[in-house]
Each structure stands twice: as structure tokens, then as C-alpha cells.
Amino acid sequence: VPSDPGTLPMAELDALIGSIPTASDDVRAAVAADLDAKAQPRRSLGMLEELAARYAAIRHERRPDPPAFALVVAAADHGISRRGVSAYPPEVTAQMVAALAGGGAAVCVLARQAGARLLVVDAGSLADARPDGVLDVRTQRGSGDIVSEPAMNVAEAVRLLLAGARTAGDLIADGATAIGLGEMGIGNSAVAAALTAALLDFPAERVTGRGTGVDDAGLAAKTAAVAAAVQRAHSAPGQSGALHLLAHLGGHEIAFLAGVTLGAAARRTPVVIDGYISTSAALVATSLAPAAASALIASHLSPEPGHALALEHLRLRPLLDLGLRLGEGSGAALTMPIVSAAVAILRDMATFDSAQVTDSGA
Amino acid sequence: VPSDPGTLPMAELDALIGSIPTASDDVRAAVAADLDAKAQPRRSLGMLEELAARYAAIRHERRPDPPAFALVVAAADHGISRRGVSAYPPEVTAQMVAALAGGGAAVCVLARQAGARLLVVDAGSLADARPDGVLDVRTQRGSGDIVSEPAMNVAEAVRLLLAGARTAGDLIADGATAIGLGEMGIGNSAVAAALTAALLDFPAERVTGRGTGVDDAGLAAKTAAVAAAVQRAHSAPGQSGALHLLAHLGGHEIAFLAGVTLGAAARRTPVVIDGYISTSAALVATSLAPAAASALIASHLSPEPGHALALEHLRLRPLLDLGLRLGEGSGAALTMPIVSAAVAILRDMATFDSAQVTDSGA
Numbered sequence: 270v271p272s273d274p275g276t277l278p279m280a281e282l283d284a285l286i287g288s289i290p291t292a293s294d295d296v297r298a299a300v301a302a303d304l305d306a307k308a309q310p311r312r313s314l315g316m317l318e319e320l321a322a323r324y325a326a327i328r329h330e331r332r333p334d335p336p337a338f339a340l341v342v343a344a345a346d347h348g349i350s351r352r353g354v355s356a357y358p359p360e361v362t363a364q365m366v367a368a369l370a371g372g373g374a375a376v377c378v379l380a381r382q383a384g385a386r387l388l389v390v391d392a393g394s395l396a397d398a399r400p401d402g403v404l405d406v407r408t409q410r411g412s413g414d415i416v417s418e419p420a421m422n423v424a425e426a427v428r429l430l431l432a433g434a435r436t437a438g439d440l441i442a443d444g445a446t447a448i449g450l451g452e453m454g455i456g457n458s459a460v461a462a463a464l465t466a467a468l469l470d471f472p473a474e475r476v477t478g479r480g481t482g483v484d485d486a487g488l489a490a491k492t493a494a495v496a497a498a499v500q501r502a503h504s505a506p507g508q509s510g511a512l513h514l515l516a517h518l519g520g521h522e523i524a525f526l527a528g529v530t531l532g533a534a535a536r537r538t539p540v541v542i543d544g545y546i547s548t549s550a551a552l553v554a555t556s557l558a559p560a561a562a563s564a565l566i567a568s569h570l571s572p573e574p575g576h577a578l579a580l581e582h583l584r585l586r587p588l589l590d591l592g593l594r595l596g597e598g599s600g601a602a603l604t605m606p607i608v609s610a611a612v613a614i615l616r617d618m619a620t621f622d623s624a625q626v627t628d629s630g631a
Numbered sequence: 632v633p634s635d636p637g638t639l640p641m642a643e644l645d646a647l648i649g650s651i652p653t654a655s656d657d658v659r660a661a662v663a664a665d666l667d668a669k670a671q672p673r674r675s676l677g678m679l680e681e682l683a684a685r686y687a688a689i690r691h692e693r694r695p696d697p698p699a700f701a702l703v704v705a706a707a708d709h710g711i712s713r714r715g716v717s718a719y720p721p722e723v724t725a726q727m728v729a730a731l732a733g734g735g736a737a738v739c740v741l742a743r744q745a746g747a748r749l750l751v752v753d754a755g756s757l758a759d760a761r762p763d764g765v766l767d768v769r770t771q772r773g774s775g776d777i778v779s780e781p782a783m784n785v786a787e788a789v790r791l792l793l794a795g796a797r798t799a800g801d802l803i804a805d806g807a808t809a810i811g812l813g814e815m816g817i818g819n820s821a822v823a824a825a826l827t828a829a830l831l832d833f834p835a836e837r838v839t840g841r842g843t844g845v846d847d848a849g850l851a852a853k854t855a856a857v858a859a860a861v862q863r864a865h866s867a868p869g870q871s872g873a874l875h876l877l878a879h880l881g882g883h884e885i886a887f888l889a890g891v892t893l894g895a896a897a898r899r900t901p902v903v904i905d906g907y908i909s910t911s912a913a914l915v916a917t918s919l920a921p922a923a924a925s926a927l928i929a930s931h932l933s934p935e936p937g938h939a940l941a942l943e944h945l946r947l948r949p950l951l952d953l954g955l956r957l958g959e960g961s962g963a964a965l966t967m968p969i970v971s972a973a974v975a976i977l978r979d980m981a982t983f984d985s986a987q988v989t990d991s992g993a
Contacts, residue, residue: 308730309737310718310843314961315954356672356993364988368670373981375671381979382972481672482993591950592677599676606968610744617743619735626726631718631844 277427285434285558288535290329292563297326300615307614308624310631314614316588320566321611327539327564328446335612336539338385338605339445340598341436341529342369342376343452345393345521348414349498350456354491356482357455359411363396365453370400375595376451379602385449388440392429393421393521394454406432412520415463415498419505419517426516426524430557433528438536447539448529449568449605450547451598452522458573458596459491461549463498463518465575468511468552469582473499476575478545481594511556519553526550531557534564541608543601544571544593548579555583566608569593569600639789647796647920650897652691654925659688662977669976670986672993676976678950682928683973689901689926690808697974698901700747700967701807702960703798703891704731704738705814707755707883710776711860712818716853718844719817721773725758727815732762737957738813741964747811750802754791755783755883756816768794774882777825777860781867781879788878788886792919795890800898809901810891811930811967812909813960814884820935820958821853823911825860825880827937830873830914831944835861838937840907843956873918881915888912893919896926903970905963906933906955910941917945928970931955931962 300322305311312318325333344366350359368374369389380387390404395411408428412420421429437448454460458480465476473496479488502517515524527550533540534554542551542565555562567585570577572594580587588607593600621628662684667673674680687695706728712721730736731751742749752766757773770790774782783791799810816822820842827838835858841850864879877886889912895902896916904913904927917924929947932939934956942949950969955962983990 307737308727308735309957313843313955313957314737315956317953317955317965357991358989361989361991364986365670368981368986368988371981371986373670373979373986375669375676375976375980378975378979379972382968382975481675588951588953590952591679593675593679594677595671595675603679603969603972606744607965610741610965613740613744614737617735617740618737619730619733624726624730624733624735626730627720627723629719629723 277424278431281431282427285531285535289531289558289560290537291560292326293329296329296331297322299331300325303615306620307618308621308626317611317614320608321615323566324539324608324612325615327537329537332616333612334446336447336609337444338383338447338449339388339440340380340385340449340451340602341388341390342598343390343392343522343525345454346395346411347454347456347460347520348412349416349459349494351414352416352490352494353487354459354494355456355480359395359455362394362453362455366391366394366396366403367400369453370402374597376597376599376602379599383602383605385602385605386445390525392525406525415518416494420519421516421521423512423516426512429521429524430528430531433525434532437529437532441536441538447541447608448533449541449598449601450526450529450550451543451601452526452546452596454520454522457520457522457546459495460518460520460523461546462495462575464514464549465552465579466495466499467502467514467518468556469578471578476578478573511553515553523550523553527553530554530561534561539566540564541566541568541601541604543568543598544596545573545576546596548576551583552579568604639786640793643793644789647893647897651893651920651922652899653922654688655691658691658693659684661693662687665977668982669980670983670988679973679976682970683977685928686901686970686974687977689899691899694978695974696808698809698971699806700745700809700811701750701802702742702747702811702813702964703750703752704960705752705754705884705887707816708757708773709816709818709822709882710774711778711821711856713776714778714852714856715849716821716856717818717842721757721817724756724815724817728753728756728758728765729762731815732764736959738959738961738964741961745964745967747964747967748807752887754887768887777880778856782881783878783883785874785878788874791883791886792890792893795887796894799891799894803898803900809903810895811903811960811963812888812891812912813905813963814888814908814958816882816884819882819884819908821857822880822882822885823908824857824937826876826911827914827941828857828861829864829876829880830918831940833940838940840935873915877915885912885915889915892916892923896923901928902926903928903930903963903966905930905960906958907935907938908958910938913945914941930966
């Protein structure tokens with residue numbers, strides 16, 4: 270990966286990484302006690318209580334405000350998509366960026382339902398057009414074909430990470446208190462598979478799936494391409510670590526979303542991840558900054574085989590398992606009302622004392 | 632079960648049962664085609680698409696309005712609770728009715744989050760008080776101890792079924808287009824187990840769980856009580872069928888919620904069931920009127936072992952699996968935003984054509 274370390278804003282990235290706190294164990298314990306006092310059998314709201322405690326611990330607040338959600342959908346194109354790893358042609362990325370900007374894409378509908386602010390970011394598409402309302406942070410149009418070349422150079426990776434972190438900061442300054450991740454990019458489930466394989470040391474076969482619907486021949490070609498890309502990245506001279514794997518294998522949208530994750534975590538802001546691709550961005554972020562893992566909330570389990578492995582590595586239990594395989598942040602948006610409900614239980618539910626209900630201690 | 636058939640409004644119940652339509656297969660097929668035209672890989676929104684099609688089919692409308700939810704929480708006491716089948720004493724039912732009326736109970740918080748109208752019904756508690764805002768439909772205070780006597784007579788069962796159906800009709804007349812079920816009643820998971828065992832012919836051991844948290848000795852006592860109650864009901868002379876099993880085994884809140892289910896289904900109104908107890912009410916309703924099964928939407932999977940068996944019998948897949956074991960309609964309320972999201976996808980999402988996105992057919 271060609272890069273001139275002298276021109277990289279590495280000090281800024283290092284400062285960002287160093288500023289990320291872990292979630293508060295003290296707040297988590299205090300919230301667990303608060304929930305035990307609520308007028309219900311202990312832990313009878315199950316994962317909703319774990320979610321409330323996790324959310325509060327990330328915020329470092331025992332009684333956090335109701336979440337104000339933003340959902341960042343980052344798009345990019347991928348050189349590997351020319352190898353038949355997707356059921357769709359690359360031009361669909363640009364078409365979908367326009368649909369996301371126009372309000373008719375699935376995640377637009379779901380974000381409206383969730384009351385989330387939607388921000389569409391072009392992190393590296395091939396599109397000529399820049400639809401109104403899309404934040405264009407491109408340094409390149411499309412990434413390299415990772416089977417034969419790096420996706421981007423390290424300088425680009427660092428710039429996209431920092432751009433993502435700045436965007437998270439801007440959304441938080443505008444009022445967001447929790448941020449969801451979404452993505453769009455033809456070919457990016459192959460890229461997510463390559464990153465997951467390389468970062469977690471899994472063989473390509475275990476982490477490569479059908480994405481939006483390739484057939485058996487497509488799956489075989491995709492798996493072979495993922496294996497070849499990982500092999501190339503691992504054998505490149507003088508390279509190691511998450512930043513170099515990101516530059517070798519990662520897409521622009523994944524780099525940007527990893528930066529959003531870092532920027533949100535640095536500001537004690539929960540990050541609701543979506544499916545396999547956004548989770549690969551979270552893997553990049555937590556490889557760079559392990560403390561960021563404690564800021565994550567897993568929304569749903571994707572049918573992609575690598576997703577469960579990545580979530581297990583991150584010690585996350587997804588809230589939903591609805592067979593979603595669209596991406597876009599659709600699962601993150603669907604989960605937001607559940608996150609709001611968990612916080613509302615913590616804030617608004619009566620205690621045994623306040624409701625004058627007999628507590629058996631069960 | 633003592634009853635005088637001459638005084639029973641059986642004609643009204645029979646007319647209600649006879650008026651229940653099945654969901655529309657034509658609408659379901661049309662909606663599936665509509666969803667296939669949306670700008671996404673086919674079926675990539677998984678269970679959300681099945682939910683949209685099911686909702687529309689129940690409403691017999693290809694493009695239903697956004698759901699307007701009501702949530703009916705029915706409470707009652709149970710003679711069997713004196714046998715140590717619950718971790719809580721019977722007086723908690725009345726205390727919780729007051730908490731439900733006061734707005735501090737868990738489901739009050741969750742219904743507000745979901746934008747659902749909450750109706751609390753006292754269907755048979757021992758309470759002396761009638762808190763403001765609670766609909767009191769009691770004909771008795773507490774049911775019989777089903778180990779040694781019927782829960783109620785057939786006349787009471789019929790009156791509660793019809794009262795539930797009328798309440799559903801009133802809510803629908805007031806604007807509700809989908810109705811969730813919730814319940815509160817110390818001891819009612821034992822009653823649900825007895826009904827599930829009797830209606831589906833399972834041994835007590837397979838359908839009896841820890842409810843809100845009995846210990847091992849409590850579980851053994853509960854299982855034995857359920858087995859004895861079912862044995863008594865089955866061996867009672869001259870009795871058979873769901874109505875008689877309801878009178879022998881069922882609680883007043885379960886009878887009322889079975890009536891809500893029938894009344895909603897008769898008006899093409901989806902019924903969002905909650906956990907084990909509300910599902911036992913749905914079993915009663917669908918045993919009386921098999922067509923009502925097509926009006927059900929399963930919200931969540933309870934840890935109670937009989938719940939999965941009951942849902943399987945009803946051919947329902949729950950949307951959530953969050954380890955909820957509170958009841959009150961908490962799972963139904965948490966699911967409502969997902970139902971709204973499914974309908975919004977159907978109503979508002981762009982098609983490949985309208986969004987000018989290339990359709991690969993995948």
C-alpha cells in the first residue's frame with residue numbers, strides 16, 4: 270500500500286483512538302439495581318433490561334435522555350464487483366444513492382418510522398451525479414480490485430476514518446444521542462467477508478455467503494475471490510494491523526463507517542450496527558480501538574454466515590433475527606424503537622415502592 | 632359445569648363465530664407481488680415482508696392504512712394461585728391493576744412508546760377497588776380452584792367471550808385497526824398450561840414452566856396441579872369441546888381475551904398476541920373458530936416451554952425472542968413498531984421502476 274507516513278494525519282487518528290472511553294461498569298451496575306426495583310419479577314424484561322443497562326453505561330448516565338437517533342448510510346463501489354461476486358451490476362450503487370436521497374429506499378421508510386435523522390454519504394461510489402442531500406466525502410471513485418491490488422492507500426483510509434469521525438461529531442453536535450450504521454455498495458458483502466476473514470483469521474469459506482442472492486456458481490467465485498484477496502493482503506510485504514488490512518481489503522464506505530464508530534464512541538454515543546457489512550466496519554474500529562467495542566449495540570442477525578462469527582467475536586447478542594439481508598441500515602432502523610423502549614422502561618416505569626406492589630423477591 | 636343452556640346467549644356466540652372470515656389469500660398474493668416490485672433484492676426484508684403480507688391479508692386490503700393500535704390488558708385472579716403455583720401472592724393482581732391504571736406498569740410505558748391506546752379490563756380480580764379508567768366486566772371475583780372445581784360455569788364463559796368481542800368492536804369503532812392482547816393475573820401461567828395441555832393434548836410436564844419465577848419445588852407443585860386440573864376436566868361427565876374446557880380450566884381474563892380475538896377477527900382486525908397466557912386465549916378462540924387463526928400475529932417467544940408448542944400449533948413464527956417473561960402485553964407492545972414498519976414498507980417504499988433502479992431479478 271503506497272503511502273507517505275509524513276503526510277498522514279496519524280496524530281489526529283491516534284488522538285481519536287486514545288480518547289475513546291469504555292462504557293461505565295459503575296453505571297451498568299447502578300442501572301441493574303434500578304431495574305431490579307421496578308414493579309416486575311426480577312429480569313422479566315430479559316434482553317430489554319440488558320439493553321437499557323448497556324445504553325446507559327455507554328452514555329455514562331444512570332438515567333439517559335430518550336435516544337435521538339441519526340442513521341448514517343454510507344455508499345461506495347468496489348473493484349471486486351467486476352468479478353461476478355454480486356447478483357447486481359455496479360451501476361446499481363449510484364442508482365441506490367439517488368433512491369436513498371429521494372426518500373423511497375427501504376431504509377428511508379424505516380428511518381422515518383423510527384424518527385431517525387437519515388444522512389446519506391457517498392464515500393466512494395462511481396456515480397457522476399451528486400444528488401441533493403448526499404454528503405460527498407469521496408477521495409476516489411470506487412476502490413481497487415482487492416484480488417489484485419489494494420482497495421485504497423493508507424492515506425485514503427485514514428482520511429475516511431477521520432471524515433467518519435467528524436461526521437459523527439457533527440451529528441452529535443446537531444442533537445443525535447445514538448447513531449445507527451447503514452451501507453450500500455454492490456460487491457460489499459465480499460469486502461466484508463475479506464475483512465472478517467483477515468481480522469478474525471477465519472477461512473473464506475466460513476465467512477462468505479450469498480449476499481443479495483448470488484447462485485452456487487457465484488458463491489464459489491465469490492469465495493475464491495475473497496480467499497485470494499485475503500491471501501494477497503496477508504503476503505504483502507511490511508504490512509500488518511487493522512489499518513493496513515483496511516487499506517488492502519476495505520471499501521470506502523466501510524472505512525467511513527469505522528470512523529463514525531470511533532467518533533461516536535469517543536463521545537459516549539451508542540452505535541447501532543446493522544448487518545454483516547456495518548459489522549465489518551465495527552470490527553475495523555474495534556481492532557484499532559478496542560474500547561469502542563463497548564459502545565456497540567447489535568441490531569439483527571444477518572443470514573450471512575460470517576455475521577454470527579463477527580458478533581460472537583464482539584460479544585454482542587443481536588436483538589432481532591428476521592432474515593433481513595438488505596443492508597442499508599434496515600435492521601438498525603427497525604431496532605431503534607426497541608432501544609427507545611428500553612430507555613423508557615428505565616426512565617418511566619414505576620418501582621415496587623412507588624406503585625405499592627408487594628415484592629416477593631422473585 | 633353447571634349451566635342452563637336455555638339462558639345462554641349461544642345464538643349470539645354462534646353468530647359471532649360464524650361471522651369470522653379467513654384472511655384473504657388473494658390479497659396476500661397481490662401484496663407478495665407488490666413487494667417483489669420494490670427496489671431491493673427479492674425477499675431481502677425477510678419476515679418483515681411476510682408480516683406485511685399477513686397484515687394486509689387479514690385486513691383484506693392490498694394497501695392498508697398505517698396501523699392504529701389498541702392494547703387490551705385483561706386481569707383476573709385464580710383459585711389455583713392458593714396452591715403455591717406462583718412466586719407472588721394473589722393480592723398482587725389487584726395491586727397491578729392499580730399500577731396499570733396509574734400508568735407506571737411496564738406495559739403502560741411500552742404502549743406509550745408504541746403509540747397504542749391502552750385499555751385495562753378487570754375480568755375477574757378479587758379487588759375491592761375499581762381504579763379509574765379500568766373497564767370492570769366481572770361476573771365473579773376470582774375463578775374456582777381448577778384442581779378441584781371448574782374455573783367458572785359455561786354461562787360465565789360465554790358472557791366473558793361476548794364481552795371481549797364487544798370490547799373489540801368498541802375499540803374498532805373508536806378507530807383501532809389492530810389490537811394487541813395483554814394480561815395480568817397471579818397464577819395464570821398455570822391456567823394457560825392447563826388449557827394448552829387440554830386443548831393440544833400435551834402432558835403437563837411439557838407445557839408447565841416457572842412463570843414469573845417459582846423454584847424447583849414450586850415448579851413440581853405447579854406441574855402436579857396442572858396435571859390434576861386437566862385430568863379432572865377431561866373426566867368430567869358430559870363435557871367436551873373448547874367452551875367446556877374454557878369453563879373448567881380457563882381464567883376470566885383468558886375467556887375475555889379469547890372474546891377480543893373473536894371480535895377482532897370478525898372485523899378483519901389483526902390480533903397481536905403476547906406471551907403464553909394470551910396465546911392460550913388465542914388457542915381457545917381458534918378452537919371455537921378456526922378461521923380466527925388467520926387473524927393472529929405472534930409477537931414474541933416466551934421462555935415458557937408450552938409457548939413454542941402453542942405457536943407451532945397455530946403455525947405462527949414470533950417476531951421477537953428477547954427472553955420476556957413479564958406478560959402484561961409487553962411483547963405485543965414492543966412488536967407494534969415492527970408491524971407499523973412492515974405496513975410502511977408496503978405503502979411507501981419505491982419500486983425498481985419508480986426509483987429507476989436496475990432489477991437483476993435476484
